[in-house]
Structures are given as C-alpha cells and as structure tokens.
Amino acid sequence: MIATTQKPFDEIIGALEGYEKIAVIGCNGCAKVCMTGGDEQVAELAGRLRDQGKEVVLEATPDRTCYVDNTHATLDPNLEQLKQADAVIVMGCGGAVQITRKVTEDYGLIVPVKTALDSVGHMDTLVSGELALEQCQECGECILNETGGICPVTKCPKGLLNGPCGGSENGKCEVNPERDCAWVMIYNRMSALGELDKLKRFMAPKDYGKMAKPRTLNIKERKVS
C-alpha cells in the first residue's frame, strides 16, 4: 500500500485559503488502512472545515482513488455537488490526488485540487492498524529472487547489495539499532532455505536509470519506459 500521514491542519487550511466551497474526497484503499483518508477521516476533516467557516459541498470516498474508473464511479453521480466546489481537497496519496485532478479535468472543470496528506512510501502493515514498514522503492530491477524475498535496496539504509557493512552488531542495524540489519535477515532466511551458497554470487551494481521518473507502464505491451 502507499502509506500516508495527515498534514497539519494549519497547512490544510493554508492550502484552502481564499476558497470557500470545498469538496472533500477520501480514499477507501490505502488511506483507509492508514487511517488518514477513509470515511471517518473525511467526515472529521469536513467537520473541521465547517468549524472554520467553509462550506463543504461534497464528501465522497472512492474505493481506491488512484483507480480512475473507481473515482469516476463515485464522482459521476455527485457531479452537480462537485461543480459547486471552488476547491477540492483529497485525502489520498499523491496518485489519488492526481487522478482526482484528472477526473475533474475529464468533467471540464477548472478547479484547484489540493492534498491533505503526505505520501511516505510503499509500505505494508507490520502490526495491523499500528505500524507500517517500507517494503519497496520500485527500483525497476527486482532482486528479491536473489535475497530470500527481503529487499536490501529498501531495508538496508545504505542500499547495500552484497552483504552487510561493518557496522552491523548483534543482528541490528548501525543506522537504527532498533531495526534488524537487512543483511542479517537475508542471511538467516537464505540459511533456513538451505541456499546460502547463492549469496556467494556477486550482485552487479543496479541500473538506477530504471528508477528515472516519471516512468510509464504500457500494460498491454508489458513495457516500461
């Protein structure tokens, strides 16, 4: 999931300065899991905006706002309310915000689309409802097959590809001793799989050109460019 945190309310109000009629759009996907943009948080933000004297003309929460079809499915029946808005605030990841902007453009609306959240990475829930841990940086050249399904690009703060640095101690990372060293985790996993010999292979430097943004995925042709 794309993990998000809520911006401070002062920043949200600042982004909406000069706009009085507001549509609040959430996301019942990742942002719901992060408790930053599900139905509950949309209602809460709408209430706080009303307390500040704003008129909330629409509250809506697509299932996954980063899916253009989902966002259309939720907003199409609410188009008349959306048209009244002089600003839209989205409680979703950066993708959700930009898809919402695209959908407003599809309707021919010229309306500012703002974000209420900060996107902080591709994470998965470690402890349900409490803690999410970054798992993948979408490097475009996945090496999980060689590392026992544990990503050193993401989980080692130095992104080391061929074993631990000299600072690993008692299985912990020198950068954050509360975390396990990614390479100790990889070693233990490969050991459990009986595949330690595979760690002797040299891992060539990654082609970070494959991380150059923005990337495009042609879904039909399965090609990234």
Ligand code: SF4
């Ligand atoms: S190697 Fe790259 S694609 Fe694979 S999990 Fe790590 S960052 Fe993601």
Ligand code: SF4
């Ligand atoms: S201690 Fe392990 S995880 Fe931490 S920086 Fe060194 S190799 Fe990477």
